[in-house]
Amino acid sequence: MNILPLFVTIPLAGAFVVSLFDFIKDEKKKNISTNIFASLAGLVLLVISIKVIGSAGVYSMGKWKLPEGIVLVLDPFSGPILLITNLISFICILFSFDYMSGYNGREKYYSLFFLMVAGMNGLVLTGDIFNLYVFLEIASVASYALVGFGTMREEIEATFKYMVLSSVATAFMLLGVAFIYGFTFNLNMVSVAKALGSMEAPVGVYVALGLFIIGFSIKSALIPFHAWLPDAHPSAPAPISAMLSSVVIKTVGMYSLIRICYVVFGMNTGQVPEVLRVLGILSMMLGVLLALGQWDFKRLLAYHSVSQMGYIALGFGLGTPLGVIGGIYHLLNHSVFKSLLFLNSGAVYYRTGTRDLKEMGGLGKKMPVTGATSMIASMSIAGIPPFNGFWSKLIIIMACIKSSHPWLAFWAVLGSILTLASFLKVQRYGFLGKVKDSLRNVKEAPFMMQVSMITLALLCLAMGGLMLPGLYDLIFVPAAGIILDQAQYLKLVLGN
Amino acid sequence: MNNEKGMSEIVKAITSLVAASIMVFGINITFYGHLTPGGGFAGGLILAFLFILYYLAYGGDEELAKLPFKVNHILDSAGAIGFLFIGTLGIHFGGRFLYNFMKGGKAFHLLSGGIIPLENIAICIKVGASIFLVFTVLAVFRREK
Amino acid sequence: MNVPIIYTLCMILFSVGIYGIVTKKNVVKIILSILIMENALNLFILMIGYRKDGIAPIVQPGMDAAGFAASSVDPLTQAMVLTSIVIGLSMIALMVAIAIRLYERFGTFDISEIKDLKE
Amino acid sequence: MIELLLILCIVAAIIAIESKNLLSSIISLGGVGFSLAIIMLFLSAPDVAFVQILVEVVMLIILIRATINRDVTEVKCKREFFGMIFGMALVTVLLGILLMGIQTLPEFGTALVNxxxxxxxxxxxxxxxxxxxxxxxxxxxxxxxxxxxxxxxxxxxxxxxxxxxxxxxxxxxxxx
Structure with missing residues (x-):
């Protein structure tokens, strides 16, 4: 398990070094060298995260044992999330090569990008609640700066809104940590879990739990805490929108929520899943209804992120193994197809300069790769077989029925149909139909953009294969075991 | 408007008088962070204050804007890389990231803390450069407008 | 029912910060409210680790180890607070940068006039 | 003593939030920060108090430089009645929940005793x-x-x- 600290140190070193590329005077040379550097670092991260998949282990920082030190924990739940984070970030770096030519200050962009990745990797791997707060703060601060990277009116306004709401969320989270410390005098997850399990929980523990749920719900943009997302995600540059929507809200929001509430507090039955179910259904339905009325391509996608986060919350909120598996599976799938959709919107914006669906039309003929990949992604998100979105939604709906919540299944199906309607609109107005006169001279997106989009589209197809029994047993079953059985987590970290 | 920039002659004189002692204080706070209250962060802030004091007293908005923030920027990154590097040395010497590999030495002496004073120095450089960088950026921005 | 008065006052300070964030329309006021909130939080964490008549967690030469261990306050909360103070400072630095850009773009600090994004 | 300083903090915080003049808001915020530093000294935390004072100075300089020389230092916006009521209600609920939580915390000053x-x-x-x-x-x-x-x-x-x-x-x- 000696490679675990590399997940944090490589992106950190990359961020610190790449910010020094500022001193290359020639803009062109600077762009090329930062591109090469960033993609190499991203590739290394991707390779090491493929290497750790399927394994589990503990790494103690500075040779300090529990409970006085900090440990990094790789368990079956964090493994897949780590892989998807580094995979999507590598693809987004490839996409940035051409897309970021509209902006200057490329080295700052990559520096912030790597800091965001470092923050997410750190918070996924950590086994300590205060350390989780610190790394969450790194990822958040980097994302504030990245949302406002264009520094135009919209971007600055969106990032200010995002920052205010988000800092309230982190403050709530820190207050929760303080409460937990006040009761248990411990910070690492294992000791906290043991201490909370051995005492009769006082009211303050539930207050802390509520603070965590509110804080992470703001971070993962569940309705009614979603106000910042539809502004912040469309305003960022397209690769960053893809990162924010597909990875950041999941690691910073949903992963941390499940990690703290289910694994640390051990509350995987009872009220907490119920709250998650309610928030999930609300976000699922209201998100998709709000998305239906949008004409701004990226804003529509942002509302769909809210809606799909609802599905994930619903899956986790069922509290049954099948539901949790559905939640994780949908989380991974959503990362792939939502980042693909945002990259599509970026490619369209790069060539046409518009995000308004009414001004598009017939782009599928002019940009065949973008058109085809966006078609695949739309079908994935709408849950059409054989694409990956179908399988995970199927699991969630089956889990709803099996745990005797047929109404929840009904809402999930309805939400899926509305999603389909909304993406038919996107395809109809954006990519099919007649080519508008203003778009006569539009060319296909540059090569690297095509590469990244095609990779993601292939992944959309391939990830249906995770349903095969071998992979299913390897990835999802142990993850659900860790989430739903606190004892397994304790055993993994403590050894026996 | 008169040509004199910054504050009055008295402030300038006092600034140059106290500058040395502020510097010594900041360095002392950093080096002895593991024995007395303070540490790299406080020391770095104090050193940044020294430069801010100069800048406010002598009114160097224009000079600051011309000053390429190269040095600061390098120091900022170098401090962070230094901390990371010390942590990585721990892997080499002790098998664990951030392992304190230089333990030993008499208690209550400068070298008793192993890597702690080194980390303090790295943080001091990083924080001092960072805080002064913020002022530089704000000054440059005001100048450009 | 005993009301822990010090914790209560600390929570009131926290709520004052939240109140400012919710109701104020001025960018600088919002930043100040966030600062107040963070300060209250830091104080709360520090209070949790306090021990009555405790001494600072710094060993002086010639101090007896057992006596020190029996009377020192919690060093871990202080380390946490130091970390969170720095994080607060960083947040404020970035926020001020954003606020200055906001002022340059919109010419005002009043967020009720900053409404480019549609609802 | 800590109680008195905390009350001073709260008063300063309310002044900072409600004052019409931005500069005086920032100065009152400095009041909050410095009284906090003194409280931290009372809580036997010299390290934290030290850093708190330094950070407070940085924040004041940054904030003053950010706001001064911009043409508005006066806050002109009218208070919205409903906004205030809503804010009050929200804060009261939150405060109530938090107070419920802190009553079950171990008593102040008993950390690490047992x-x-x-x-x-x-x-x-x-x-x-x-x-x-x-x-x-x-x-x-x-x-x-x-x-x-x-x-x-x-x-x-x-x-x-x-x-x-x-x-x-x-x-x-x-x-x-």
Whole structure:
């Protein structure tokens, strides 16, 4: 398990070094060298995260044992999330090569990008609640700066809104940590879990739990805490929108929520899943209804992120193994197809300069790769077989029925149909139909953009294969075991 | 408007008088962070204050804007890389990231803390450069407008 | 029912910060409210680790180890607070940068006039 | 004594939020910060108090430089009645919940009294900190040895914020 600290140190070193590329005077040379550097670092991260998949282990920082030190924990739940984070970030770096030519200050962009990745990797791997707060703060601060990277009116306004709401969320989270410390005098997850399990929980523990749920719900943009997302995600540059929507809200929001509430507090039955179910259904339905009325391509996608986060919350909120598996599976799938959709919107914006669906039309003929990949992604998100979105939604709906919540299944199906309607609109107005006169001279997106989009589209197809029994047993079953059985987590970290 | 920039002659004189002692204080706070209250962060802030004091007293908005923030920027990154590097040395010497590999030495002496004073120095450089960088950026921005 | 008065006052300070964030329309006021909130939080964490008549967690030469261990306050909360103070400072630095850009773009600090994004 | 200083803090905070003049708001905020530093001294935390004072000074300078010389230092906006009522209600609910929570906390001033070094890391630190890390200041020992990973994260947050601020205020804008 000696490679675990590399997940944090490589992106950190990359961020610190790449910010020094500022001193290359020639803009062109600077762009090329930062591109090469960033993609190499991203590739290394991707390779090491493929290497750790399927394994589990503990790494103690500075040779300090529990409970006085900090440990990094790789368990079956964090493994897949780590892989998807580094995979999507590598693809987004490839996409940035051409897309970021509209902006200057490329080295700052990559520096912030790597800091965001470092923050997410750190918070996924950590086994300590205060350390989780610190790394969450790194990822958040980097994302504030990245949302406002264009520094135009919209971007600055969106990032200010995002920052205010988000800092309230982190403050709530820190207050929760303080409460937990006040009761248990411990910070690492294992000791906290043991201490909370051995005492009769006082009211303050539930207050802390509520603070965590509110804080992470703001971070993962569940309705009614979603106000910042539809502004912040469309305003960022397209690769960053893809990162924010597909990875950041999941690691910073949903992963941390499940990690703290289910694994640390051990509350995987009872009220907490119920709250998650309610928030999930609300976000699922209201998100998709709000998305239906949008004409701004990226804003529509942002509302769909809210809606799909609802599905994930619903899956986790069922509290049954099948539901949790559905939640994780949908989380991974959503990362792939939502980042693909945002990259599509970026490619369209790069060539046409518009995000308004009414001004598009017939782009599928002019940009065949973008058109085809966006078609695949739309079908994935709408849950059409054989694409990956179908399988995970199927699991969630089956889990709803099996745990005797047929109404929840009904809402999930309805939400899926509305999603389909909304993406038919996107395809109809954006990519099919007649080519508008203003778009006569539009060319296909540059090569690297095509590469990244095609990779993601292939992944959309391939990830249906995770349903095969071998992979299913390897990835999802142990993850659900860790989430739903606190004892397994304790055993993994403590050894026996 | 008169040509004199910054504050009055008295402030300038006092600034140059106290500058040395502020510097010594900041360095002392950093080096002895593991024995007395303070540490790299406080020391770095104090050193940044020294430069801010100069800048406010002598009114160097224009000079600051011309000053390429190269040095600061390098120091900022170098401090962070230094901390990371010390942590990585721990892997080499002790098998664990951030392992304190230089333990030993008499208690209550400068070298008793192993890597702690080194980390303090790295943080001091990083924080001092960072805080002064913020002022530089704000000054440059005001100048450009 | 005993009301822990010090914790209560600390929570009131926290709520004052939240109140400012919710109701104020001025960018600088919002930043100040966030600062107040963070300060209250830091104080709360520090209070949790306090021990009555405790001494600072710094060993002086010639101090007896057992006596020190029996009377020192919690060093871990202080380390946490130091970390969170720095994080607060960083947040404020970035926020001020954003606020200055906001002022340059919109010419005002009043967020009720900053409404480019549609609802 | 701590209570009195805290009440002073709350009053200063309310003045900072409600004052019409931005500059006086910022100055009252300084009042909050400095009284907090004194409270921290009362709580036997010299390290934290030291950093708190320094950070407060930085914040005041940054905030004053950010707001002064802009043409508005007066807040002109009218108070919205409903907004205020809504804010009050929200804060009251939140405060009620938090007060319920803090009543069940261990009593103020009893931390570490009955703790054992096996289960409570803080106790372990004060018992073994000097011998294991060689740092007489246990807080520094915790920050830079036991929990140095946190400190790496903290330094990174600062780095991130500075790079972010430079990026937000950078010279050339986008080519659009």
């Amino acid at each position: 703790a054992s070094a096996e289960s409570v890391p803080a106790k372990y630190y004060i018992e073994n900190g000097l011998a294991q890390t060689g740092s007489a200041n246990i807080v520094t020992g915790v920050l830079l040895d036991y929990r140095a990973y946190d400190t790496l994260g903290e330094a990174t947050v600062l780095f991130t914020a500075i790079i972010g601020a430079i990026a937000i205020l950078r010279k050339k804008k986008t080519n659009e």
